[in-house]
Amino acid sequence: MKLLDFPLIKITFFLIIxxxxxxxxxxxxxxxxxxxxxxxMLIIVLxxxxxxxxxxxxxxxxxxLISISLGTIVYQIHDETISKSHYxxxxxxxxxxxxxxxxxxxKLKPSFSQQRFIAEIFNLNEKEVHGxxxxxxxxxxxxxxxxxxxxxxxxxxxxxxKPPLNPGQFNYKKYLANQSIYQQTFVTSSEIVRLKTKSTTxxxxxxxxxxxxxxxxxxxxxxxxxxxxxxxxxxxxREDISTEVYNSYINAGxxxxxxxSGLHIGIxxxxxxxxxxxxxxxxxxxxxxxxxxxxxLWSFALIAGFSASVTRAVTMFSIISIGLxxxxxxxxxxxxxxxxxxxLLAKPMFLFDVGFQLSYLALISIVVFQPKIYALFEFKWKxxxxxxxxxxxxxxxxxxxxxxxxxYFHQFPGLFFLSNLLIIPFLGVILGLGVLVIIxxxxxxxxxxxxxxxxxxxxxxxxxxxxxxxxxxxVLKDISxxxxxxxxxxxxxxxxTALINLKNTRSLIVFLGTIVVxxxxxxxxxxxxxxxxxxFHKVGExxxxxxxxxxxxxxxxxxxxxxxxxxxxxxxIQNSVEEINFEVMPNVFNxxxxxxxxxxxxxxxxxxxxxxxxxxxxxxxxNLERLTDSILPELIIADGSNYKSYVNRWKASCENKKIPFHxxxxxxxxxxxx
Numbered sequence: 299m300k301l302l303d304f305p306l307i308k309i310t311f312f313l314i315i316x317x318x319x320x321x322x323x324x325x326x327x328x329x330x331x332x333x334x335x336x337x338x339m340l341i342i343v344l345x346x347x348x349x350x351x352x353x354x355x356x357x358x359x360x361x362x363l364i365s366i367s368l369g370t371i372v373y374q375i376h377d378e379t380i381s382k383s384h385y386x387x388x389x390x391x392x393x394x395x396x397x398x399x400x401x402x403x404x405k406l407k408p409s410f411s412q413q414r415f416i417a418e419i420f421n422l423n424e425k426e427v428h429g430x431x432x433x434x435x436x437x438x439x440x441x442x443x444x445x446x447x448x449x450x451x452x453x454x455x456x457x458x459x460k461p462p463l464n465p466g467q468f469n470y471k472k473y474l475a476n477q478s479i480y481q482q483t484f485v486t487s488s489e490i491v492r493l494k495t496k497s498t499t500x501x502x503x504x505x506x507x508x509x510x511x512x513x514x515x516x517x518x519x520x521x522x523x524x525x526x527x528x529x530x531x532x533x534x535x536r537e538d539i540s541t542e543v544y545n546s547y548i549n550a551g552x553x554x555x556x557x558x559s560g561l562h563i564g565i566x567x568x569x570x571x572x573x574x575x576x577x578x579x580x581x582x583x584x585x586x587x588x589x590x591x592x593x594x595l596w597s598f599a600l601i602a603g604f605s606a607s608v609t610r611a612v613t614m615f616s617i618i619s620i621g622l623x624x625x626x627x628x629x630x631x632x633x634x635x636x637x638x639x640x641x642l643l644a645k646p647m648f649l650f651d652v653g654f655q656l657s658y659l660a661l662i663s664i665v666v667f668q669p670k671i672y673a674l675f676e677f678k679w680k681x682x683x684x685x686x687x688x689x690x691x692x693x694x695x696x697x698x699x700x701x702x703x704x705x706y707f708h709q710f711p712g713l714f715f716l717s718n719l720l721i722i723p724f725l726g727v728i729l730g731l732g733v734l735v736i737i738x739x740x741x742x743x744x745x746x747x748x749x750x751x752x753x754x755x756x757x758x759x760x761x762x763x764x765x766x767x768x769x770x771x772x773v774l775k776d777i778s779x780x781x782x783x784x785x786x787x788x789x790x791x792x793x794x795t796a797l798i799n800l801k802n803t804r805s806l807i808v809f810l811g812t813i814v815v816x817x818x819x820x821x822x823x824x825x826x827x828x829x830x831x832x833x834f835h836k837v838g839e840x841x842x843x844x845x846x847x848x849x850x851x852x853x854x855x856x857x858x859x860x861x862x863x864x865x866x867x868x869x870x871i872q873n874s875v876e877e878i879n880f881e882v883m884p885n886v887f888n889x890x891x892x893x894x895x896x897x898x899x900x901x902x903x904x905x906x907x908x909x910x911x912x913x914x915x916x917x918x919x920x921n922l923e924r925l926t927d928s929i930l931p932e933l934i935i936a937d938g939s940n941y942k943s944y945v946n947r948w949k950a951s952c953e954n955k956k957i958p959f960h961x962x963x964x965x966x967x968x969x970x971x972x
Contacts, residue, residue, distance in 0.1 A: 308362070310635040313365045313366070314369065316368060317646045327371065331371065337360050338364060344357055385429045385456070388422055398423075399449065402433075403501060408537075412437060416431075419431050429478070431456065431480075433485065434483065434485070436485070447498055447505075449495050451490075456483050463967060464967045466870075467865060477647065503600075504601050517742075522538070526538040527543075527756050527760065531558070539556065548711070559608070566594075569729070570590075570595075607657050614633055660699050663696075688718070692714065693715065711774075716766060717763060782823070790812040824848065830844070830845040830970065830972065831970040832969050833937055833969075835938045835967050850877070851880075851881055852878060853884065886904075894910070896915060909931055912926075912934045914936045917944050926951070932958070933960065949961060
């Protein structure tokens, strides 16, 4: 049995299992290598042996084991922290400010007060190291703009990226870790010393091209908001898009348009195929056409920064392009599997990239469901048939991405079909015209009418998106959807796929069974709700909450309460809270047979009883040692409303008294379970 006879889909699937195994289970690399070698040698023996009927099944099992072990090995090889020369493994005094030398590798979207860059560090305290860090630079009047490949030297402390301080909040630490970034530093522009750049990387070369394109377009006084859209659609850079515009695209259900992906690459491939069609009439023209298209596609990927979505799309469409021009049938399932296989072997952390997951789930869903949906209605006229085909693609994509979108983003744009129908038909024109505008601007012969036409299309697209997003009543927000429901939802979709294709009693029973499983996960989520007391962390404010089943009561001293406070919203979604009530903060709580005394800025308290827990808020002027001697608490909590100097003094007092001390600024929210 030839290896190529084994379905690539299965190989890719078990490679993914191996990557997940490597991510969640620590297995020595040496042991994995031994297993992989044994399995590989058995495959070789099996190929040249004459084993009878068991050969096929044994071969299949060995391929599965090889795929799993290969996935785990690839994951560990790409885990930079294993290396002794990784900067996290270098021992030095953390209180010192080490001298570090790093090269800027990526510019991130700036915040209100800071510019942010990802940098490759290669020297730390005069020792050669490697790894990526996050550099946060305070924005001030002396700030000089750093570019990709700039080499800088700074004396600054490296800090671990902090996990979220409140439950349910976005875990930025985990997000950066999935990109192999584990520490960060905070500096001012005056602390940065630029060194001579030694070499130019592909990223630096691409950034230079993007800078030239932007400079050329600015000469024609193009609007900055329109320029930001051009950068997103054609250059793969979304950093300059305003928050308002970005949120509009999210609420309208067309955020995928701003991320260069399969949709964009597919349109560009069609344009390239059309423009290069005359080459087919000359000798070796077809081969030349394929080569030119591949060069153009990968050049576009380079300029767009080789993001996960761009790389995936270009890899897949490169395979499709080769198949189309060689006049060979292209199996879309194998094409998806091959592109995913190559990408995961090159960078297994792609698997944990949300964009990567959404892209593949959307494509797989389109391939599986679109023909079935499209066949439901037939139109004799071309125009309604075209729009029905487009709508069927949109609906099919939503089937695949809806569960994971709810899991990550907790909202659903109800008018997604309308915005896609209005925008996607013109996206090809916008992309084609955009490429022409960029080329003509670079050679300084861009006609005014062409620029105005292109600007009008961009403004119209933004206007349509804003209009659709403005109907907020159709945007379903704050939808609770946990991991169990996610798995159950995809089991339901798989069972539905089997039922549609097989149409037999067994598949019907499985489908009905998965509906029951999904309902059980919904019921279990509600029944598993616990009683909890939570002291949230919020700088300058005190928020204490009592959770009981699906109802949460929030206690605070503030008259004006932010009902849409992000940390309350996140907790509400995570715990499937149906109702939130607000009450004035009392001085004494009783929860789970434990008395909690709250001392605020007034500093008045009752010494006639002994509370188990003491909560300090709004920097009360008290003598903590004298207080603890009189009431003998088992635990002291200081929330984010207190001055840092006060908290440090209280912490020292508790250490002397050997009383547990919980500082929410360091340890995060305090949670007391029933």
